[in-house]
Amino acid sequence: MSVSVKALFFDVFGTLVDWRTSIAREAESALKPSGVNVDWPAFADAWRGEYQGAMDEVRFGRIPFCKLDVLHRRNLEKILPRFNISGLPEDVLHNLNLAWHRLDAWPDVPPGLTRLKRRFMLAPCSNGNISLMVGIARRNGLPWDAILGSEIAGDYKPKPRVYLAACEAFDLPPAECMMVAAHSKDLSHASQQGLRTAHVARPNEHGPGKGEPAPTVLVDFVATSLDDLAAKLGA
Numbered sequence: 001m002s003v004s005v006k007a008l009f010f011d012v013f014g015t016l017v018d019w020r021t022s023i024a025r026e027a028e029s030a031l032k033p034s035g036v037n038v039d040w041p042a043f044a045d046a047w048r049g050e051y052q053g054a055m056d057e058v059r060f061g062r063i064p065f066c067k068l069d070v071l072h073r074r075n076l077e078k079i080l081p082r083f084n085i086s087g088l089p090e091d092v093l094h095n096l097n098l099a100w101h102r103l104d105a106w107p108d109v110p111p112g113l114t115r116l117k118r119r120f121m122l123a124p125c126s127n128g129n130i131s132l133m134v135g136i137a138r139r140n141g142l143p144w145d146a147i148l149g150s151e152i153a154g155d156y157k158p159k160p161r162v163y164l165a166a167c168e169a170f171d172l173p174p175a176e177c178m179m180v181a182a183h184s185k186d187l188s189h190a191s192q193q194g195l196r197t198a199h200v201a202r203p204n205e206h207g208p209g210k211g212e213p214a215p216t217v218l219v220d221f222v223a224t225s226l227d228d229l230a231a232k233l234g235a
């Protein structure tokens with residue numbers, strides 16, 4: 001790698017955090033006291049399943065930009081009837097929606113980011129809003145230099161503005177920035193904007209054996225963990 005790369009931007013959901021296990025746990029904790037008992041991983045999958053469609057409403061200009069917390073709440077209310085859940089008080093729904101702020105990082109992430117920070121500036125470039133990213137960072141000890149991504153760009157990945165706004169925030173050209181993700185589509189779009197790319201395998205993101213074990217597009221680096229990436233980047 002050219003030593004010109006100065007900043008690493010990270011996808012968060014799936015790449016850095018195990019959203020599926022975390023949301024299943026949080027949903028059970030929030031809803032069981034109200035007498036709800038469902039297939040919790042299926043509940044997590046259903047909630048996450050509304051993610052892209054909700055952001056498309058913003059991407060295609062059908063609704064104004066709003067934070068992911070707002071979209072998550074709409075999606076939650078959309079899936080509750082599928083699980084025959086109704087009549088929950090507002091405080092329960094509000095707390096459950098904030099489950100996305102309480103996601104657990106994959107085990108390699110906190111030490112891997114700490115190692116990478118010795119050499120690079122680090123920031124999330126996520127569709128998650130700033131308070132959501134701060135919640136995850138504080139829960140897991142993630143050593144960000146800044147919180148970048150959708151909220152500062154006013155749009156959602158993979159729109160070009162999200163990647164470019166992150167570069168601009170650090171006063172760097174795209175060629176001096178690298179996008180790190182477990183999703184080939186994200187990396188492909190970042191590459192089209194001139195960023196370098198690194199794929200980190202998360203083969204169990206959507207359940208055992210249901211993730212990307214390897215990239216499906218050309219990337220600059222392929223890693224099995226953040227520690228592996230740090231070694232390959234000389235950090």
